[in-house]
Amino acid sequence: MNMKEGTFIDQTVAKGVRFLLVALLIITGIAAERIGLVEYLSDPWEREYVLFLVRQHLYLVAVSMALALVTGLAAGIIVSRKRFRKFAGIVMYVIGLGQTIPSLAVLALTMSFLGIGSKPAIVALFIYSTLPIARNTLAGILSVSPSIIDAAKGVGMSPTRILLEVEIPNALNVILTGIRIALVINIGTAALGYLIGAGGLGDLIFTGINLMRTELLLAGALPVILLALVGDYLLELLGVIIVPKGIRMAA
């Protein structure tokens, strides 16, 4: 009786949600037309410009993320080695302090030292995305149970094999979360890159705000949101594919 009632309510709620989603989609479409977004994007020149900015944005994100991945993973792994492990506490503290500094401040500070353009923006994005990756790599490896590592030692694995076949796979979930955080922050901060002359989709957002032109604003804001959501989703998917089964179950 109770269960049936529950499923009935669930179904009604699900129906309501589906209805709301369809309604939202229709309203968004009408709003896009009314605001002039559709007209704006159907102009071939403007569309070309938006696509150019998307590519520029992706370039900023891709270069800085690639550098951050290499540096963050390497830093996390090096500090987790036995010889450097005593510094782990200090390193975590410094990374935490770095993460406290707001993204706009990091960009502004980089600009005061390196000037304007896409290079300083990439440096700022790189520094800011390295922190969560290094932090989670270190935390992930440190949290691998010592008994598992002992077992690996017991079966005669070399330190390199222990790292590659035991520590990293066991820490993979945490490391991937760090990469996800870094990517989402990176995509959002890259939108601020326009302020220091790096271009990207922030161009449309800030111009739209300054000129009060909603269609420009949305043509910049919506792709940024979409990029962040898709990037986050893709990395989640990657996690499902590459994280070993036994660990996923435990998590």
Add this chain to the structure above:
Amino acid sequence: MSLWVFLQDNLSMALFLTWEHLWMVGLSLLIAIVTGVPLGILITKNRKLAQKVIGGANVIMTIPSIALFGLMLPLLAVFGHGLGKVPAIIALVLYSELPIIRNTYIAIKNVDPALVDAGRGMGMTKWQLLREVEIPLAIPVIIAGLRTAAVMIIGIAAIAAYVGAGGLGVFIQQGIARSHEAMVLAGALGVSLLAIVVDLGMGFLERRLTPRGVKA
């Protein structure tokens, strides 16, 4: 050096912007606590609902802040509040919800069931259990959530200067626009310092408010 001169010349402005920054963040946190903590407690009773609420808050976190301002601008412009403090405070509240709700939920869920049982055995009502056992034990984790939220929205409030919300971001915005390096530095260092001080302060509060029995 020029930074020092700039600060001496504009001390009252700097203090005013810092205060403006702080009260925007404080008010947003207050609203987020009043809504987020009860919601976090409420969803401990229903696992499915909890997944949905936390998942929803997660999606909001994924949206870059400047894009959220952009999205809200045309919506709030209908009511005549597209620019200024209103969109800023709405965004700040939305971004602080996730750490607050999530930490409240996790904290209440992680209270040792044996302690709750003991309370029940002493004849406590549900309310008493919540107020005298579960919440006090959950406080440190909830404060940790507040700390995360506070540090994060201090940074987002700086970006809100671009939608006319004021605060220390104004120095960064105006400084970049005028190529006034000392002004940019004053803004960037000011915001960073504010975030670090608040982080340390909340960390202190976190330790102070941990019940003595739990510390052990």
